[in-house]
Structures are given as structure tokens and as C-alpha cells.
Amino acid sequence: MSLIKPAPVFKTVSLAVAILFGATSAYAQNNDSRIISAGSAITEIINALDASNQLVAVDSTSQTLVDTKMPKVGYHRQLSAENLMSLTPTRIIGSNEMGPESTLTILKQAGVAVDIVNSGNTVSDLSKRIEQVAQLTGHQKQANKLEQTVQHTVQTLTEHRSQLKKQPNFKEKKVLFVMIHDGRPVNVAGKGTTADTVINLAGAINPAAAFVENYKPISSEAMLQMQPDIILLSSRTAATIKTMPDLIKKIPVLAQTPAAQNNAFAVIDGTALIGGLGIHSLNEAARLSNVFYPTVNQ
Template sequence: MNKVWISVGCFLLSFGSVAGDRIISAGAGVTELLIALDKQDDLVAVDLTSRFAAVAKLPVVGYHRQLSAEGLLSLAPDILIGSSEMGPQSTLDLLSQSGVNVMVLPTETTTKNLLDTITLLGDKLDRKSQAKQLIIKLDHDIKQLEANQQQIKTPKTMLFLLLNDKGTYTAAGRNTTAHSVMTLAGAVNPAAALNAYQALSAEAFLAMAPESILVSGRHWQKYQDIDTLIAAMPLLAQTPAGRNKAIYVIDGRALIGGLGLNSIEQAKQLQVKLYPYLSANLELELKN
């Protein structure tokens, strides 16, 4: 059985109301959406990435990419909701064969996909009112980000680096949440020509000459400060970002499962850090 890819259109036709059902959420972005839609009381478990106060007391089913069918079935769920990143496929197949509805949400890294997913979940989880209010707030935030972009005098180049123990330079290209967050913040990704995450040669990395570097907070914990990071990855010192110590940290949960609520919040914070002259708190007057 192949993984069920649920588009907005076919999902509306194929899945009935899930109000009051026992839900397991796999992925920080999905859990965050369910909490925002006031569905945390229907959650019976979450995955390891879903570290939020509202679900802190719930059982943890492991990492969303390495789910165990036995562990999930022991919780008697009606529904498993996650992104296309959850798996493995064999676990999803066993759950489906056991009568669990496996909902694989679209994970496109666009604001439209995020808004469509909220509408979709609001309809199916009996949370239309909450979804509407959430969309209004998000739409305002997105338009504010876009309006601020028009005030940016000179866009800065920013490269997202996936830090690892091997000391390699792996960058986020297009079709990644990191790319979308940087773009929303008004930065230019010099690795945009790459597809997804790709390792860079020393020559390719230096040729990109990023003015700023973005790293995940989870990976940053190993280094704690910029000098330690540069010592571990000495090529950084040869870039404008390294020379100016323009290295920023993003909440890694904002990069899991496509563009999510935290992704938008991280883009707002990043935009202010990159361009302090922007009136980030100025309310955008929208025309009717």
C-alpha cells in the first residue's frame, strides 16, 4: 500500500468528521496547528518534536520519521495526523490495515499551503471558527512581512547550514522550509539553485559568499557561540558572515513538516534582526 498523499481537494471528499476522536500527532508543525485550533484535548500522544506546554503530559511516540506501529496501536488511536515526513511507510501501512485513519497533510513550503491546511483541518475537526480567526491573524502577519520587504534597501544574502558532526557544509536550497523562512524575512538565498538540502564543496560554499548564516537551534546547542562554531567550521571565517559574525539561530521546530505557524513567527523575528531599520511593529493598514 502506498502512502496516501492527501491534497486539499481529495481530503475533503475522502475523510469524514473527526470531532471527538483519539488523535496522535506526528510533527511539531502539525501539533502546533492542532493546539491553535483547540484540539489538544483530543490528542492522546505526540511525537518527539512536539515539545509544547499544552501537550507536555502526553505520551511521546518517538521521532516522527521513525514511528513504531506497535507503540502507536497500543494507544488505540482513531487517527494519526502528520506531514509527508512521517514514517516509515511500513508503519503507516500497518496502521491503515488496522483501521487507523492515516492523514498525511500536504507539506509544501508556501504560505498558501499553510492557510489551505488550516482551512482543511478546521472543516474536518469541527473548528471552523478557530480556523477562520487563525487565518485572519496569519494573513495579517504574512502581509506585514511582505510590506516590510518593500522597505528593504539592500537585501542580504543568507545561507541556511545544516550542522553535523562531520563538519561538512550542507545548505538548504529551494523546496525547503528554511528557504521559505529566509525569503519571507527578506533575505536572498545564494543556494536557491539547489534542490532541497545538498552538501557543498569548499569552492561552492566560498563562492556563495553569504552575508549571514542561519542555523537550527538544536544543532547550535553543541557550539553555543560563534567563535566555537567557526573553529569547528573554519571556512566560515572566509565568508562575510563569518568575518562579521552574522550568524543567526532559528527554532528547529519551525522547519519540521513544511511551513507552519512557528515558521511565520521565526520569519518575523529574523526580519527584524536582519533589517533593524524596519518598523516591524507598525500595523499594516489593509485596503478593503
């Protein structure tokens, strides 16, 4: 049974979060602030704060969040100073993943404000990031409403998890997020990662959290010991690994887990994992709850 195409659930939550992804203006016009947003978790907040008219460009992870005519400056880890300066920005906002440092140094020397906002993976970190971006854009008033929406979404997810546990014979699923890059060891999402938070908010257990912190490789023995019920892949990985047999070719030990025996793997939008826990991360947690527990959520 494949878990890739779930039916919609959490209509109220999804709607509340979807509202935060409004259409954005193509360019900043007649505004003293000329902001480049380097990270989807930041761009989504700028949109939600109704401050997108201050944007002059975004990075490649944000391209689905803005008008197609909005200039793109490439990947947020590999920014070009020349490319950025050609847009005459007054400010660039990014996470601690933004770089390289040499580019940021050139921007600072040119008088461009370089702001690194909170990139943590908890709901509290998201709240701090909202506050920071609101201050940088001058939209503190809108931040209050956004924060209320975020807290309502988290509360709904928490209450839903409590309801799941009350179901007869309910068993929490063990969901293991694996990151696969050719030529590199397979990494899993351990404690303190955005994937870990999303899995928990979706009502499941991340077995890797008991073994490692952050994204790290683990031994086949440890992965076998975890006995995951579901394997979670990013959308980027799922573009090349489309079936459980494909996944087992990459990670043979998974053949001895409940996930493989039940053909149970799911996909998360990779942009929901970039730059810390974000608004889209919460939306994905709501969607994935239905993926992990399709019969319970009907």
C-alpha cells in the same frame, strides 16, 4: 558582533502568532476522535483550531506545544506501531515525513485512519494544511479565523520588507542556512525549503537558492562564491556550535566571508522547519527580521 540575542520586534505580528499557541488539554476526554499528531506543524494547527481536546498523544517535535502530561510517541520519522496502538487512536495525522511505512501499514490494517497532510513550504501550502486539519477535526469554522490571522501576518511581513528597501543605503542581507551533522557533509537550504521561505519573509536573500533545491551539500567554492552576510543555524546545531570560531572549524571556507568577518550568525528554532512552513515559521520570520536588520528595526 553576535546576532544571537535580538531585541523584540513586530509586537503586533508576534502577538498575533503567539495567540495561536494556546494551552492544550492533557487528554482527549468524552470525544469520539482520538488523534495522535505526528509533527509540530500539525499540532500547532490543532491547538489554533481549538481542537486539542481530541489529542491523545503527540510526537517529540510537538512536546513544547502541549501539556507536560500529554503522552509522547517519539520522533515522527521513527514511530513504533505497538506504542501508538496502546493509545487506542482513531486517527493519526502527519506530514510526508511521518514513518516508517511499516508502522503506518499496521495502523491502517488495525482500522486507524492515517492522514498525510500538505507538507509544502509556501504560505499557500500552510493554508491548505490548515484546511485539511480543520476538516479532519471538524473545526472548519475556526479555520476561517486562523487563515485570516495567517494572511495578516504574511501581509505585515511583506509590507515591512517593502519599507526596509526604502531605507537610505539599505542593502538586503544574504543569509545562508547550514545544516551540520557529525559524519555527514554540510548541507545548505536551497530553493523550495522552509528555511528559504523564512529567510525571504524576514526580508533577506537566500544565496543558496540560486545553486541548489532542497537541502543539499555544496562545494567550498560555491559557498565562497555566495559570500553570505549571515549564517543561520538551527537551535540544535547552535547547542554545540556556539561561536563563529566553532563554526569555522566545521566549515573553514566561511572564514573568507562577510559573515565570519562580522561575527554574524543567527539561530532559528529547529521546530519551525519541520513538516513544512507552519505558524511558528512565520513567528520566526518576524523575529529574524530584527536579527538580520537590528539598527533598521529600532
